[in-house]
Amino acid sequence: MDNLVIEGGQPLSGTIRIHGAKNAALPILAASLLAEGKVTIRNVPRLLDIEVMLDILRDIGCKARHDGTVVTVDTSLATSSHIPETLMRKMRSSVFLMGPLLARFGEVQIYQPGGCAIGERKIDLHLRGLEALGAHIEEKGSRIICSARRLKGTEISLDFPSVGATENMMMAAVLANGRTTIVGAAREPEIQDLQQFLNTMGARVRGAGTDTIVIDGVESLGGCDFEVIPDRIVSGTVMVAAAATRGDVTLENTQPAHLTSLVHVLRRAGVQIESANDIMRVVSSKRPIAVDRIVTSPYPAFPTDLQAQVMTLLALADGVSVIKETIFEGRFKHVDELCRMGADIRVDLNNAFIRGVPELYGTTVEATDLRAGAALVIAGLAAQGRTVVEHVHHIDRGYDRIEEMFQQLGGNITREVHKSKVYS
Ligand SMILES: CC(=O)N[C@H]1[C@@H](OP(=O)(O)OP(=O)(O)OC[C@H]2O[C@@H](n3ccc(=O)[nH]c3=O)[C@H](O)[C@@H]2O)O[C@H](CO)[C@@H](O)[C@@H]1O
Numbered sequence: 137m138d139n140l141v142i143e144g145g146q147p148l149s150g151t152i153r154i155h156g157a158k159n160a161a162l163p164i165l166a167a168s169l170l171a172e173g174k175v176t177i178r179n180v181p182r183l184l185d186i187e188v189m190l191d192i193l194r195d196i197g198c199k200a201r202h203d204g205t206v207v208t209v210d211t212s213l214a215t216s217s218h219i220p221e222t223l224m225r226k227m228r229s230s231v232f233l234m235g236p237l238l239a240r241f242g243e244v245q246i247y248q249p250g251g252c253a254i255g256e257r258k259i260d261l262h263l264r265g266l267e268a269l270g271a272h273i274e275e276k277g278s279r280i281i282c283s284a285r286r287l288k289g290t291e292i293s294l295d296f297p298s299v300g301a302t303e304n305m306m307m308a309a310v311l312a313n314g315r316t317t318i319v320g321a322a323r324e325p326e327i328q329d330l331q332q333f334l335n336t337m338g339a340r341v342r343g344a345g346t347d348t349i350v351i352d353g354v355e356s357l358g359g360c361d362f363e364v365i366p367d368r369i370v371s372g373t374v375m376v377a378a379a380a381t382r383g384d385v386t387l388e389n390t391q392p393a394h395l396t397s398l399v400h401v402l403r404r405a406g407v408q409i410e411s412a413n414d415i416m417r418v419v420s421s422k423r424p425i426a427v428d429r430i431v432t433s434p435y436p437a438f439p440t441d442l443q444a445q446v447m448t449l450l451a452l453a454d455g456v457s458v459i460k461e462t463i464f465e466g467r468f469k470h471v472d473e474l475c476r477m478g479a480d481i482r483v484d485l486n487n488a489f490i491r492g493v494p495e496l497y498g499t500t501v502e503a504t505d506l507r508a509g510a511a512l513v514i515a516g517l518a519a520q521g522r523t524v525v526e527h528v529h530h531i532d533r534g535y536d537r538i539e540e541m542f543q544q545l546g547g548n549i550t551r552e553v554h555k556s557k558v559y560s
Pocket residue numbers: 158159160162228229255256257258259260261262263296297298299300301322326434440441463464465
């Protein structure tokens with residue numbers, strides 16, 4: 137397993153182009169299964185989760201290539217709707233295959249998905265939604281078999297605006313008979329991107345970005361050429377890193393409108409931010425100011441996927457900040473590691489009380505999940521001395537070579553590649 141080695145204390149500066157969004161590309165790749173024809177998807181980042189999704193598509197008979205940032209998928213030879221447990225368990229997003237495979241083959245066999253250990257992450261809303269569309273669902277241990285001759289449009293009401301369940305319902309409903317209305321839908325930008333992709337293939341979906349999505353089923357979908365939106369969480373990570381190192385960084389290929397809640401928090405912390413079109417500039421020369429209360433909630437509120445990174449910034453702030461995590465119960469695993477670097481953070485249930493310290497100090501820390509890992513990289517870049525971040529494979533799920541991204545901005549960060557030992 138690789139490590140990242142960081143010599144901290146240098147302000148980041150320069151310009152960086154933000155890669156495509158993991159959380160948009162993954163459901164879009166799954167949705168490509170709905171097409172009769174070849175699909176070209178651009179701005180697809182080179183990430184572990186994307187590789188796993190392409191491996192699953194290949195395993196069920198599709199042809200899939202990833203050249204640079206362009207993915208081509210030909211689903212005409214897809215023959216199987218059974219996903220092996222080993223592949224299902226490699227990431228949470230394998231669950232996105234359920235809706236499209238059911239719509240296309242009338243049957244799907246999957247297993248409980250894997251993913252980062254950040255909380256319970258049930259899939260009951262996905263299953264209940266498919267049942268409402270007429271699917272018969274059988275659960276045998278971790279194996280789940282869903283079947284339906286043709287799904288039938290209906291009204292689905294989500295108790296919680298789950299991103300994945302909203303996306304799975306949209307993908308299942310596009311080929312259903314009649315109209316489906318999803319009430320209480322998630323409103324994330326990635327859902328709007330999925331709507332755009334489905335409509336480019338010939339679907340009739342509207343309402344994404346609001347809490348009611350209406351899908352009029354069509355008989356078939358065709359191939360298309362589509363470009364994925366920039367990754368707002370990668371943008372946010374870079375912005376926080378610029379602020380934590382008191383740097384001056386310009387982001388290109390970003391979407392300021394997707395980052396409003398983060399911009400508010402950073403401005404309250406005293407960070408200067410300017411934006412125009414798809415460019416943002418983040419400048420900070422002073423110690424950040426504490427932010428009294430941040431609450432993670434579904435979009436457009438503050439995203440859970442930026443909670444850990446912002447906690448690193450506030451660990452260096454002047455004063456006491458409070459962060460409440462309402463989405464995942466296990467998303468404070470970075471706290472112990474930040475404390476090992478000198479942070480003063482106390483957790484009480486889902487509240488973190490962060491008493492800012494003037495400096496963090498480099499040491500060896502472990503990335504326990506994707507965004508916890510990103511937070512530790514930011515801490516390492518801002519800290520005095522040398523930080524080693526272990527278990528980098530978690531970070532590789534969501535950042536395309538994070539060390540190169542920060543090297544471009546002057547960060548002193550390198551990867552130690554560890555080849556597995558061969559025992560004779
Ligand atoms: C690939 C992708 O897009 N991942 C994102 C997606 O994950 P994901 O789609 O898994 O997140 P959800 O919005 O579904 O989950 C939010 C909450 O709902 C609960 N829940 C969800 C589904 C369900 O059937 N039952 C249930 O109880 C979850 O346990 C969690 O507590 O949204 C999360 C919340 O913004 C982000 O952190 C992830 O980065």
